[in-house]
Amino acid sequence: AAGLTLNDGVVIDEHARTSDPAIVAAGDCASKYISRYGRRVRLECVPGATDQAKLAAATLCGKSKSAVSLPWFWSDQYDLKLQIAGLNTGYDEVVLSGDPTRDRDFSCFYLRGGELLAADCINRPRDFMFSKRAITQQLPVDRAELMLGGLARS
Incomplete structure (x- = not known):
């Protein structure tokens, strides 16, 4: 009813406008x-x-700043902790650390052109x-380090 642009939700810019x-x-x-x-x-x-609310508040207070935050998610499913960093779209390679058919902890790393785009981490x-x-x-x-999981990283 406000006449805002919609595209799978209310379209916002990098300032939450x-x-x-006049609307965030x-x-x-x-x-x-x-x-x-x-x-x-x-x-x-x-x-x-939370990130968008902080951005919207700053914009409304005239302290407009842009922020590009990484999408991340989590869910606890009984004894499993699922943590996701980034979005696993547009990848061309998946590196698996651990054995999901045997272990209760493993990670899937999603890369595009060798760059890490996202990770799905179970109990890691x-x-x-x-x-x-x-x-x-x-x-x-x-x-090779990704395949080893956290063991090879500082």
Whole structure:
């Protein structure tokens, strides 16, 4: 009813502004473009909503700053902790650390052109923390180290 641009949610820019610069949006309804993944997404998760709320508040207070935060997610399923860093879209290679058919802890690392895009980590918080940092800072990764999991990293 407000006449805002919609595209799988309310379209926002890097400052959480909608197509009407007097209106901001944040949370599950907000659709933002993430250049690393080359597409617009709605991040339906607590970290995404928190980051967008801070950005929207800063914009409303006239302290407009842009922030590109890494999408990340988690879920506890009984004794399994699933932690996801990044979005596993557009990858051309998957590196598996651990054996999901045998172990209760393993990680899947998603790469595109050798660059780490995302990681799905099951009961491997060290892999998750490394992945968040490596993806955010676009650090080079070594496939052999990824296969070893957190053991080869500092």
